[in-house]
Amino acid sequence: MIHAGELRGDLRAGALRFAPRALLTLPGCTVRTPLLVALLAVLTALPASAQQTRALIVVGLGGTAEYRQEFHRLALRLDSALTHELGVPADNVTVLEESPATAPDRREARSTKANVLSALAAMARAAAPHDDVLLVLIGHGTSEGEDVRFNLPGPDLTPAELATALAAFKTQKVAVVNTASASGGFVAPLAAPDRVVVAATASALERNATVFPRYFVDALAGTDADFDKDGQVSILEAFRYATEEVARHYKEENELQVEHAVLDDNGDGEGSRAPAADSTDGRLAATFRLGLPHGTAATAAPATADSVLARLYAERTGIQKKIDDLRARKASLPPAQYEEQLENLLVELALKDREIRRHGGGS
Amino acid sequence: MRRRGGEEGPGTRARAAVGTAGGLRAGCVAAALPGVLLALLASAVPTGASGQTVAQARTSLRSGRYDEAIAAYRGVLRRDASSVEARRGLVTALVTVGRYDDAEAAARPAGGGPPEPAMANTLGEVLLLTGRLDAAEAAFRRAVDGRADDRLTAEANLAELLFDRGHVGDAMARFDRFIDVYNNAGGDLPAPDLVAVGRAVRRLGRRNPDLFQDALKAFDEAAAKDPGWPEPVLLTGELFLEKYESPEAKKELEKVLSANPRDPRALVDMARALDFDGVAGARARVDSALKVNPRSVPALVESARLHLSRESAGDARADLAKALDVNPSSLDALSMLAAADFIAGDTAAFQRTRARALAIDPRCAEVDATVAEMAVRVRRYSTAVSRSRVAVALDSAAWDAWGILGMNEFRLGDITDARTHLEKAFAGDPYNPWFKNSLDLLDSFKNYETIPTEHFRLFLRKDEAALLAPYVSAWAEEAYDSLAAHYGEKPPLPVRVEMYPNHADFSVRTLGETGLGALGVSFGSVLVLDSPAAREKGEYNWASTLWHELSHAFHLAMTNHRVPRWFTEGLAVYEQHRARPGWGMQPTIPFVEALRDGRLKKVSDLDDGFMRPEYPQQVMFSYYEASQVFQLIADRWGFEAIRTMLDGYRDGRTTDELFTTVLGTPLKKFDGDFDAWMKQRFAGPLKGLARIADAPPAAAGIPALESFVRAHPGDLLGQLRLGARLVGAKRYDDAEPHLTAALRMFPEYGGPDSPYWWLAQVHEARGEPELAVAALARLNALSESNYAALTEEATLQERLGRTRDAERTLSRVMEIDPYEIDVHRHLASLAAQVKDHATAIREREAVVALKPPDRARALYRLAVAQRDAGDVTSARHTVLQALEIAPNYSDALELLLELRAGGGKEPANEGYKLAINYVIYGLTH
Structure with missing residues (x-):
């Protein structure tokens, strides 16, 4: 186009001023393809018994009594959510705190750098090849120029040190959730294939204390973030829930938002603020569910000794798979045909659910 | 080199x-x-x-x-x-x-x-x-x-x-x-x-x-x-200046004027630069030039341009006659005279003048381009298009004429031709920022969609179209019906309504450059507004502004675009006042002070209040003042008189003629009558705002204010400030008499520090929610965009069990800020409680449009609202959308079964069915 290039420029260098042109900045496309479409693509045939979730929760320096208390509360709640609501075996969850004495039954050691690296090494040794690994950092971060750190009692933890430790997980899927200030500086150094990296801030320059961890933990501990109603909260769902709540928090407090969480799971080291299952980032996070074998549909049939229920569960799973198949073929079907088939399958599913409930089963 | x-x-x-x-x-x-x-x-x-x-x-x-x-x-x-x-x-x-x-x-x-x-x-x-x-x-x-x-x-x-x-x-x-x-x-x-x-x-x-x-x-x-x-x-x-760089131009001209303040050419050039910038001072410079040389053709032409901008074609023609007496071959003077002739409606004179110019230069495009340029100044955009077309036919390198053509095709909604001609203009004049900005904006139009309604084409950015369209279409159609009934005529249809979530884009769309302070603009049947996203919460009521701009569309159509600026602005505010309590400009304390100090324009000079304000607030004051002119006319002569005056403008009659013939009062006499009426109308606040030499400063503390108010109990500001300070100090009982005193003096004052606002807090603190609601309701009837007062009123109404009132009040919030998802959810809930299904559906649609993370749940709740309204078909579509996202959503599965079992009861409201389809299927018509 004629006007696509630069203007002719100044009549006199530096003298000609054009009215400032405000550019339209559109938010990223947020049209979502149903998550399960993507989920289907990564379904694997791995036996459930071969996969477990292993988690390390690290609480850094609080600095003040208020933050120490808040970080401790969050760690406690996350630990409880993992081991109770999400069914992760207690032995698979390690918690390191600034003051382990505050919960001696669950806190193995103080959260020094040596202990953190040691715990990760131990997890790597214990982990089966297809286990899922979750690392959550709760605390403060600092940055100065290129130098970014997570504050621990004693020496701080750097991204490079953490990346080295995580390299031990050669076959496992890993999710690192750094909820601290300046955590954006961890994204690029930690990015790797089969790895989800979540940071509470978009860059190392966002240095204020964050509210992201409270909402991220809320998401995992409750059901509000279960947007696809499959009974589980994926890392992606938790991220989206938390970012929404963080924005609401600042709006309600009438404060300028000083933290913008990002998620990277395609390994390029560029975090996305609005990841989605069908977007640049978000595909892996959408399938990363805690407490269930990775890649397994959350609607997998529950174990039961009742043969009728077992049959009904199996039939329901079959319907669900048909629905997933249909959705995967949506683009190739005329809309009316797609909708008709979808409705028929959903009605079938609804009726099957009723039948299951009549026989004392659940969803 | x-x-x-x-x-x-x-x-x-x-x-x-x-x-x-x-x-x-x-x-x-x-x-x-x-x-x-x-x-x-x-x-x-x-x-x-x-x-x-x-x-x-x-x-x-x-x-x-x-x-x-x-x-x-x-x-x-x-x-x-x-x-x-x-x-x-x-x-x-x-x-x-x-x-x-x-x-x-x-x-x-x-x-x-x-x-x-x-x-x-x-x-x-x-x-x-x-x-x-x-x-x-x-x-x-x-x-x-x-x-x-x-x-x-x-x-x-x-x-x-x-x-x-x-x-x-x-x-x-x-x-x-x-x-x-x-x-x-x-x-x-x-x-x-x-x-x-x-x-x-x-x-x-x-x-x-x-x-x-x-x-x-x-x-x-x-x-x-x-x-x-x-x-x-x-x-x-x-x-x-020719290349649109007035700051640099002024620097150069200042160099000349500092050495010779009487240089006529520099004075005229400076006048042009000031006029270019839209700031005061051009007239004074021209007059100074004419003092040195009363026969200066450039000064006389510039003087005529300024007269013509004020829609004073007669004065312009007089200046130009003098100019042409000096230089009968001046193409500048002939061009401006042609514009004056054309705008005065004197077609024969226009043709004669134009022929004189073309006899000098048969391919000179200046005459028609000048007519086009001046036509824009008096809002005759179709004239600008037709004359600039003639200009470019005479001279294909008349880049400014190509630009006027493109810009005004753009204003009239002819987007395709506008782009073509702006491209051509920009190729020839790549320094022109308006062409560049407009073309950039046109490039962004791919991000917008057009939504048709009965009388409108809504042009909304895609990412907020689903949210805004139901509200905008409802308000636009209501405004159309009301105005069509009031005037008995209609503008060319459909009316195009463009809303820009970025104010800079709105400004570019309007002027070709950023910096326009207005909220909306009417080009006739093309209305351009800020979307609510473009403004801070509490400073903009988009529905009220839409009503205002649509009023202009009626006035411009009825007068063939000949209505003076002050007349249509005042009448549009008058229409806002008719539409809803609190809408449009309202009287403020600074306005009454301006009335007190004689700083308001006379009616006969009101155009200057809009186009050449003497101080920043004068534009805002002029809107309200002009609205009161029509309040007075309607009260004394009836609205039909206003209607007759509009017809008169269409027939080319002047304001003075119309006041004399329709109202029986010459304009100059009306100036005095109106001033007296205003002083009577605002006698209370005028008395309360009488100048008092020892008035305490605005930041004075309670003791100083108490002392002052004891000495001057009739002082409005003293009573108001003391009442507010006492509320701040939680001395509610002490505050009340001062606030009510202020209220008695200026009961129409609905600003953010209105006595009603403070009284509401007094009543809330004392556990008198009914009285607090009454105070807030009064305040909200005096203001169109007080978000805090509206939400507080709704909260209290709900607490008092007045659910339907709360629903109505909260609905008004959408005129100010429709982006709060929780407010939509709450309003949907209130609407469902009072079985206002249409509102419940609209609000659930809004929740979906705002793209909540839990989209499945939002769709499910929309489906429930549709079911409750009896719209089974839409409910089925919607619940399928929810289940497509979340197939195991048990509540939604149950609803699907229920809907299938319930048969196919059709929705009562086809309009909502259409709106729903926009949301769910992203349909574009």
Whole structure:
């Protein structure tokens, strides 16, 4: 186009001023393809018994009594959510705190750098090849120029040190959730294939204390973030829930938002603020569910000794798979045909659910 | 030196160039000639005793002591009649003060006969200024052929004259030769010759815009060679102004005016720059110029332009008659007169004037382009399109006319042609920021969608279209029905409503540049508004603004775009007042103070309050003041009188005529009647705002305020401030009497610190929610965008169990900020409780449109609302959407079964079905 290039420029260098042109900045496309479409693509045939979730929760320096208390509360709640609501075996969850004495039954050691690296090494040794690994950092971060750190009692933890430790997980899927200030500086150094990296801030320059961890933990501990109603909260769902709540928090407090969480799971080291299952980032996070074998549909049939229920569960799973198949073929079907088939399958599913409930089963 | 290929004349030979260019107006104007005459002075080299006096005379001339200069030059000539420098200087001084006959006499040989070559160019310039074109041309040729020392200036004058008479090929070839003159001179050209080069190359810029920068260089070099000479500085300023750089232009003009505050040309140029910027002061500059030279054609033309902008065609024509008396061949004056004739509705005079101009230059586009430009100033956009089409047919390189054409096609909603013509204009004039900005905005239109309703086409950005469309369509249609019933007529349909979530885009859409402070604009049947996203919460009620702009569409249609600005603005605010309590401008304390101090415009001058405000708040005051004019007319004469006046404007009658014939009151008398009525109407607050010498400062504490109020219990601000301070100190019982006292004085005051706001807090603190609600309801009936007061009123109503009232109140929040997802959820819940299914559905749709993370749940709740409304079909579609996202959503699965079992009851409201389809399926019609 004629006007696509630069203007002719100044009549006199530096003298000609054009009215400032405000550019339209559109938010990223947020049209979502149903998550399960993507989920289907990564379904694997791995036996459930071969996969477990292993988690390390690290609480850094609080600095003040208020933050120490808040970080401790969050760690406690996350630990409880993992081991109770999400069914992760207690032995698979390690918690390191600034003051382990505050919960001696669950806190193995103080959260020094040596202990953190040691715990990760131990997890790597214990982990089966297809286990899922979750690392959550709760605390403060600092940055100065290129130098970014997570504050621990004693020496701080750097991204490079953490990346080295995580390299031990050669076959496992890993999710690192750094909820601290300046955590954006961890994204690029930690990015790797089969790895989800979540940071509470978009860059190392966002240095204020964050509210992201409270909402991220809320998401995992409750059901509000279960947007696809499959009974589980994926890392992606938790991220989206938390970012929404963080924005609401600042709006309600009438404060300028000083933290913008990002998620990277395609390994390029560029975090996305609005990841989605069908977007640049978000595909892996959408399938990363805690407490269930990775890649397994959350609607997998529950174990039961009742043969009728077992049959009904199996039939329901079959319907669900048909629905997933249909959705995967949506683009190739005329809309009316797609909708008709979808409705028929959903009605079938609804009726099957009723039948299951009549026989004392659940969803 | 840069190398360029010429685009006309010899064509492709490489050359280095300095140059200048002329836009359309410059191409037809001889306005720069007095400055050129000055150039002749600059070339003079003082010699001997007479040289000393010439220098003194020149000093007088350059400092604006024109009489002294004339006397000094005459003195020199008495001693040495052969002094060419003195004769040229004398001519310049005489021309500057408008003594054209004397100037001509001074330029001619004392004994008669043809002019000697040395004075031929000077004589030619006087002849040109007085419209004798053939004689001027002959004189210029004599100077050139006679190899006079100012022959390059004469050559430039000759080429410009040829160009202005339509001999473009000859003229461009002559301009082109100046490039060689410059290149061959090796930097030795004197200042006057550099100016001639700059003028020539500036004309070449119409085909090669890069040459404008070379023109600037030539002027800079000339100014450096003769630092005291105003000519190159003025040319630089004019070039900047021509290229839309008024700050730089003003810097140059200030240089000239600091040396000579009486320089008529600099004063006129400065007036143009101020008018360009839309700030006050242009009229004063023009008047100053006319004091020096009452016969200055450029000053008279600029004066006419200012009159015409005020829609005073009669005054404009009077000025132009004077201008044409001096110079009957002035294309500037003829063009402006044609515009005045056209705007006055005098078609025959327009045709005569236009024919006069075209007889001088058969391909001069300036006449039609000027008509187009001035038509825009009085909101006649279709006229601007038609005249600029004629202009570009006459001269395909009239880039400003192409731009006017494109910009106004854009304003009229003809997007495709607008883009084409703006592209063409920008190619020819790549310095134009309006063309650039408008084209950039057009590029962004792919992000918008058009949604049809019965009478409208809503043009909304895609990411907020689903949210806004249901609200905008409902308000637009209601406003249309109301206004159509009120006026009994309708604008051309459909009306296009564009809403921009970025205020800069709204501004560009309206003006082509950023910085417009308005909220909305009506181009007739194209309305352009900020979307609510463009404004801070609490400062904008988009529905009220939409109503206002649509009112303009009716007024413009009914008057064929001839309604004066103040009339349609005031009437539009009056319509807002009719539409909803609290909408539109409301009386404020500063407004009443302005009334008290006589700072409001008279009705007869109200246009100036909008277009040339004397202080920043005057525009806002003028809106409210104008609305009260119609309140008074409606009260005394009935609305039909207003309707009749609109018809009168359509028929070309003036405001004064209409006041006299329709109201039986001449406008001047109405000024007094209205002032008296206003003072009676606001007698209470006027009394409460009477000036008191010892009034405490705004930040005074409670004791000082108490003391003041004891002494002055009738002081509005004292009572209000004390009441507010006491509320802040939680002394609620103490606060109440002061607030009620303030209320009694100014019961219409609905500002954010209204007594009602503080009284609501008093009542809430004392556990009197009913009274708090009453106070807030009153406040919200006096204000259109008090978000906090509306949400608080709704909260209290809900607490009192007045669910339907709470629902109505919360609905008003959507006129201010429809982006709060929790407010939509809450309103949906309230609506469901009172079985207002339509509102419940609308609000659930809004939740979906706001893209909540839990989209499945939002869709499910929308489906429930649709089911509750009996719209089973839509509910089924919606719940399927939810289940597509979340197939195991048990509540949704149950709803699906229920809906299938419930049969196919059709929705009662087809409009909502349509709206729902927008949301769910993203349909675009």
